[in-house]
Amino acid sequence: MTTTDQIRNGIIENLLTISNKDYLTALFQLVKSSSIDTVKLTEEQVVMLRLSEKDIKDGKLISQSQLDKSDLKWLKEL
Numbered sequence: 001m002t003t004t005d006q007i008r009n010g011i012i013e014n015l016l017t018i019s020n021k022d023y024l025t026a027l028f029q030l031v032k033s034s035s036i037d038t039v040k041l042t043e044e045q046v047v048m049l050r051l052s053e054k055d056i057k058d059g060k061l062i063s064q065s066q067l068d069k070s071d072l073k074w075l076k077e078l
């Protein structure tokens with residue numbers, strides 16, 4: 001996990017513990033008004049994300065260990 005991801009996850013974890021509405025409102029306004037660079041997704045990326053969400057909802061998932069085994073099998077066949 002990258003440092004950026006760790007920071008983001010830490011912020012989210014801390015936000016979930018805050019119950020003061022005024023404090024949360026102020027934080028929301030700060031984030032909303034800041035000039036943060038956002039990533040513009042291509043139409044293809046949006047389609048892939050929607051397909052991924054559908055797979056998750058439909059339970060079409062495999063574990064990391066299953067994926068690793070499949071990758072090893074594929075690599076041995078090369």
